[in-house]
Amino acid sequence: MSMEATLLVLALIFYFMAAASFVAHVMTLRESFRRLGPALLVGAVAAHGLEIAVRSVAVGYIAVTAFDEGLSFLAFIVTAIFLLAHRRYVLTVLGAVIAPLAFLLTLISFAIHSGTSELPPSLRSAWLPVHVILAFLGNAVFALAFGGSLIYLFEDNRLKAKRPPRLRRLMPSLEKLDTLNHRLLAWGFPFLTLGIVSGAIWAHFAWGQFWSWEARETWSLFTWLLYATLLHGRVTAGWRGRRAATLTILGFAVLVMSFVSVNFLFPGRHGGSFGS
Numbered sequence: 001m002s003m004e005a006t007l008l009v010l011a012l013i014f015y016f017m018a019a020a021s022f023v024a025h026v027m028t029l030r031e032s033f034r035r036l037g038p039a040l041l042v043g044a045v046a047a048h049g050l051e052i053a054v055r056s057v058a059v060g061y062i063a064v065t066a067f068d069e070g071l072s073f074l075a076f077i078v079t080a081i082f083l084l085a086h087r088r089y090v091l092t093v094l095g096a097v098i099a100p101l102a103f104l105l106t107l108i109s110f111a112i113h114s115g116t117s118e119l120p121p122s123l124r125s126a127w128l129p130v131h132v133i134l135a136f137l138g139n140a141v142f143a144l145a146f147g148g149s150l151i152y153l154f155e156d157n158r159l160k161a162k163r164p165p166r167l168r169r170l171m172p173s174l175e176k177l178d179t180l181n182h183r184l185l186a187w188g189f190p191f192l193t194l195g196i197v198s199g200a201i202w203a204h205f206a207w208g209q210f211w212s213w214e215a216r217e218t219w220s221l222f223t224w225l226l227y228a229t230l231l232h233g234r235v236t237a238g239w240r241g242r243r244a245a246t247l248t249i250l251g252f253a254v255l256v257m258s259f260v261s262v263n264f265l266f267p268g269r270h271g272g273s274f275g276s
Contacts, residue, residue: 004058007051008072008110014044015075015103022095029170037095038086041079041102048076048106062129064136065119068109070259073132075105077140085144091180093170097147127202134198138191139255142227145184146252149245152177156242178240181248185234189227196220219258226251 018040025033052073055063064073082098085091119128155171172180199220200210211217230247233239239247 004051004055005110007047007054008106011044011048011051012103012106012110014040014047015079015099015106018044018095019099019103022092022099026093026096026170034092037092037099038083041083041095041099044102045076045080045083048072048079052076059119061119061124062132064132065128068113070136071105072109073136074139074143075102075109077136078102078105078143081137081140082144085180091148091172093151093172094144094147097150098144101143101147125202125205127198127205131195131198131202134191135195138188138195139259141184141188141191142248142252142255145181145188145248148177148180148184149248152181152245153242153249156245174241178244181244182234185227185231185248189231192220192224192227196224215261216258219254219261223251223254223258226254 018037021033021037021040024030025037052063055069063069078098079102082094086095151171152174155177156174158171159174199217203212204210226247230239230244230251233247234244
């Protein structure tokens with residue numbers, strides 16, 4: 001087994017144990033599981049980041065151009081941002097969503113990996129890491145907002161049903177979850193915007209045009225408009241609570257559909273390995 005594969009397997013093991021710890025904490029409320037989950041995620045991020053670095057050095061550019069590499073990189077970024085947010089907000093329950101999601105994304109990446117394809121010379125540019133990192137940062141922040149919105153709806157339904165307060169100590173308040181949603185959207189939207197702008201500039205240098213209305217660009221614009229509407233509604237129309245959470249989940253669903261459709265249904269120059 002190569003070093004890359006070994007590191008990815010190690011990351012998978014850490015992700016799985018972290019997911020089990022977070023879920024066990026939700027089920028049992030034991031303090032030991034609460035402390036163990038983030039520590040295991042640190043191990044997962046370390047092994048995963050090293051795997052991505054080793055693979056990138058081997059191919060000579062940041063290894064995110066293939067579908068499986070994109071899934072892997074998204075899992076890494078989502079987890080890293082969660083750990084940073086966790087230091088401030090201590091949202092252990094969110095780890096019960098993020099850790100399984102990271103494990104699933106990484107497992108799929110590992111299962112479908114078929115080797116790294118050669119990147120066309122026209123795409124070997126300094127704009128590659130700029131565009132990719134900005135775009136994935138936006139996607140990762142929106143993934144966290146998605147997870148927080150799922151927890152918001154779960155807690156809101158639980159309170160309305162007047163269920164036993166066993167999880168009251170574990171669950172953040174609805175106000176805290178709504179505030180976190182707003183802040184994550186406010187961070188994710190600029191990353192998404194800069195990702196689109198940097199992609200257009202890169203396309204101009206690589207292909208001679210800023211915009212071609214292919215599937216990826218159209219999906220990106222639609223996603224941008226959706227999140228812009230959501231943020232505008234929060235700021236000017238007072239959209240909060242269930243409406244904001246539901247629209248955040250819808251926005252992330254559009255992101256997922258965009259990612260999958262571009263790679264399998266309407267690949268164009270963005271699918272597979274950036275049109276190689």
